[in-house]
Structures are given as C-alpha cells and as structure tokens.
Amino acid sequence: MVNGAPVAAEVEDRTLLVHFVRETAGLTATNVGCDTTSCGACTVLLDGESVKSCTVLAAQADGRQVTTVEGLAGPGGELHPMQRAFRAEHGLQCGFCTPGMVMASVSLLQENPHPTEAEVRAGLEGNLCRCTGYHNIVRAVLAAAELEVTGSAGPAEERAS
C-alpha cells in the first residue's frame, strides 16, 4: 500500500523502495539524494515510521504501509499541519531535502509530540539540508507541534498570511 492505495507490481528482486515509489508508483516527490543512507532526502514512512527508502528493498515493504509526502494532505487537498508549518516558517529554500525533511519530522512528532528544540535537532540528524536552512526547519517542526496541539493557526501562520 502506498499512501493508502494498493500498488501491485512485479519488480526485480534488487529494486530499492525509493525507485519503486518514484518509477512504479509514479510518486516523484521523494528524492534520491546521496543514495548512501546519509542525507535523508528519500525518507518515507514505513508502517508510520521514518525510513530511508534508498536502503530498503521494495520487497521488504511488501504488504506494508508506505507513506510519501504526497500522502500527507487531506482528501480535499488541505495541507498536513507539518506542511503548513514548513510553509509558514519558510522551512525550505531550494526544496530538495523538503519531502524527506517533512516525513522525518512527521515521524518525530508521532514519537515525541512535544519536543524541545534540542530534541528536534537531534531527531533530524539524519536529514541534511545543503542550503543549511536548519533554523527555519526546526522552527517549523516546533510550530507544527504547536499546531497539532491547538489545532489552530499559531502566531507563525498569522505572520505569514
């Protein structure tokens, strides 16, 4: 299952999950960055937990739930609180790391809904931003934690509007 929909395909045994997602499922938001389990650009959720899809075989995800950044928005296209927070806090520059950064952040808040700034930085240690936009990314995650708690637009979003 990818983003809640079944995707069935016969693939070569050595197919990596990131290539399955991009080429077989046609979901190209997930990026291949370093291809060496370092940069986190290919981060997706596997059964709700962040993984680097360049280091998982597609076959290992057989029968499991894969979520990419395309699967975060609601049915009417309303953005996930993490996506809203990244936009409001300008948590991206070139955008290449953003899909992985957002997915790692969603996983982080699921495990720790009220992280400190230090916990956010430690929790995103597996995701690199070559633009070095880390400060706003961390602000975005903290703002998303606030959004999820209050369910409303926080001060950051008001500033942005």
Add this chain to the structure above:
Amino acid sequence: MIPAPFSYRRADSVAEALDLITEYGDDGKFLAGGHSLLPLMKLRLAMPEVLIDLGPVRELSYIREEDGHIAIGALTRHHDLEHSELLARSVPLLAHAAGQVGDPQVRHRGTIGGSLAHSDPASDLPATVLALDATLMARGPAGLREIPAADFFQGLFETVLEPDELLTEIRVPVPAPDAAGWSFQKFTKRAIDWAIVGVAVQGRAVALVNMAGTPVRAAGVERALAAGAAPAEAAAHAAEGTSPGDDINASPAYREHLARVLVERALVEAQVV
C-alpha cells in the same frame, strides 16, 4: 546505485530461515534490517547470490527479563532498545548506546543481531555487548550454541558464526549494584557518522570502539582500576594492546590519544572508583 542482481527469499520463522540457508549454503546471506548489508551491496563490496529476508521473523523481536539477565531477540531494532523501559531500568548502557547508532531512520530499521553479526569494529553495539559480558546465542543445524561476546568477533566483518548459523538472542547480565556505573562516549566528525573512537564502560569493564579489527577490552585500564588507580591514571593505559587503523578520519596516534581522553571521560562519568 543498485545492488548487483540477487534472488530475494523471505523467511517467516527461524526454522524456515535455517532451511533456506541450508538450501543455498555459501550463496545465501541473511538480511535483517539491511542497514549495513544493503550499503555494502550497493558498493559491490558484498554480492550474495541469495538474500534471505528475516524481516517477517517476529519471534526474534523481544526484550524480556529472565533469570539474572535480559534476553534480547536478535531482530530487535535499535529503536526498540533505545526506548525500552526494561533496558533503561536494568541495562541503561545498552539503551543509550543503541540510541547513538546512526540516526532515527537507521534505528527504525537496524537490529542488534544484524549489527553484531556484521562485526564492524566501528559500530557501537559490538563494543557495548563486549563491555557488558553478554552471551550470544546462535542456532544452526547442530542446535543452539552459546558464544561469549569476548569470543564472537574475529575481525573486520568476521565472526565465529558458521555460514549456516543464525544469531538468535543476546543475553545481557544485569550489572551488579557495585558495577552499575556506566558511560558511552563516541567521537565523530558529524552527527550520524561511525565513531572515530568510542568507549563503553560498565562498572570496571571498559571496551573500545574502532581501536582494532574487532571491538576490544581495554585490559590495561581494567588492570589499573583493579589496582586502585584513579580515572586519569587508569585512562593513560587506554591504547595498550590496541592496533588502531589509519584512515581519512584519523591517524593511529590520534586514535590512541582519543582513546585515552574518552576513557577518562567515561570513567569519570561512570563514577568508577
């Protein structure tokens, strides 16, 4: 990068895994979390003909208290070790060290058994189980075998496991109250890197990461502690008997220096007296 072609097989149980490895012999290789093996396969440093995926073998994922020790299934993930209340209470060194492996995504996939069987002396958990005097349980055609951690690691990527044996459980003795002090020190260039040098201390047991082809106990430090040496005095012996490598990160002399500094920090933090 994509690994060289291989055949993928899936085992649903320990019994099935052992049947499959018997069937494929030297051509087969077990796949646990894949976070050591798949990167090596992408680089063509490993090219198994057949990968036997242990992912569905749920019976090897557990952490439970048994008679005087904690029994950990070999397929327990770093993430589960890191967040285990039982470990935090009884063997906090192991929970903490598991939380230092890689990054959260790696810890969601990587397993303790995979890390130990991979036998990379730069990894965190081999030295940790060595400091803890753990016993490793392996199952093969001849049955179940107990292997002390001190005998398990043979060299870079080499263990005493036979090709048809599967590491199934790690038994960690609960430290005695007078050996409860612990510390884990890891020196890296970047957050997610392997240790250039690391130190695991449990009581008066001191093990070093990346100071030889295998994880090693700092025997000179342990002897000095037994003779009543203070941390700084004992730590001066940290590099004795080691054979640190020379690579882009550090020279052997720098690694020896790091070992002395990190052992002293670890002994102070562990309040070893």
